[in-house]
């Protein structure tokens with residue numbers, strides 16, 4: 533079985549964008565791949581997190597992975613901070629990446645462009661991400677479009693390490709879904725739906741009130757010609773809704789376009805609101821079951837134990853190769 537690994541930061545509440553772009557695809561891969569999925573809580577610290585909220589968001593994210601259908605028996609689920617080796621390998625890999633390479637990362641550049649105050653963690657963020665990935669030798673790293681550049685840097689660093697010290701890391705491939713890797717804001721379909729827009733009416737949160745979410749779909753911005761047709765350039769609003777519809781109903785966009793031929797946006801949006809509502813209801817019900825008792829703690833402990841075995845082995849190998857270890861064995 534080929535191996536797959538990915539992580540999501542527990543910053544803010546989980547959105548429909550995270551669900552469609554990341555969590556749902558993970559679930560669909562679990563029967564075909566050996567999966568490692570973690571909560572990137574060390575990465576979340578690059579921006580101040582209110583401790584109480586961080587705890588809640590971390591718990592919610594893990595619970596949502598499972599509520600969305602990830603099976604802890606098939607997939608190793610863990611917290612990044614529970615496997616100390618990530619930070620240590622991140623340091624070694626950070627010493628192998630150039631300032632120029634890190635300065636070219638869009639995520640960092642965007643923050644500089646906005647004139648935000650930037651912590652050193654943001655700049656060095658990709659080194660820790662490289663460690664997260666290379667530690668487990670995955671074949672594929674499923675991520676959203678925005679993370680592709682980080683996985684490409686990770687490949688470069690793996691190659692650099694392998695050529696400097698001999699073959700150590702597998703070179704991972706980013707895996708970007710064709711549909712749904714960029715769900716847009718419902719009010720401003722030229723902008724990505726994002727959990728940092730807490731006040732926005734354009735963002736659906738998975739654990740939000742279902743009626744509120746349905747209303748957000750019904751009041752989503754669309755253009756004026758009322759023809760349900762997929763054309764992201766000229767009709768970004770309806771195209772975004774078509775993508776959401778297609779993914780949640782497992783039907784092709786073409787098939788959906790045919791169904792609404794000659795009908796207006798109203799009917800389309802009412803049906804989509806129902807589909808979104810049903811999906812959220814299913815997830816929220818399971819979320820409630822999972823978050824009572826100590827189930828989550830047990831899952832995380834089991835996951836961390838499995839991950840640590842691999843991480844320790846890989847870190848010792850790296851430390852032997854680079855000359856940090858002086859012990860013979």
Ligand code: AMP
Pocket residue numbers: 539540541549550551552553554674675676677678679712713714715716724725726727
């Ligand atoms: P983030 O919320 O930026 O930490 O992203 C977590 C994961 O969800 C990453 O794999 C993102 O690429 C994905 N993701 C976030 N927002 C969206 C979106 N609007 N559409 C599709 N995928 C998304």
Ligand code: TRP
Pocket residue numbers: 537538539540541572575660661664665673674675679682
């Ligand atoms: N940087 C990713 C994000 O912002 C989260 C992440 C951290 C990640 N480590 C990873 C994703 C390793 C894939 C693999 O979404």
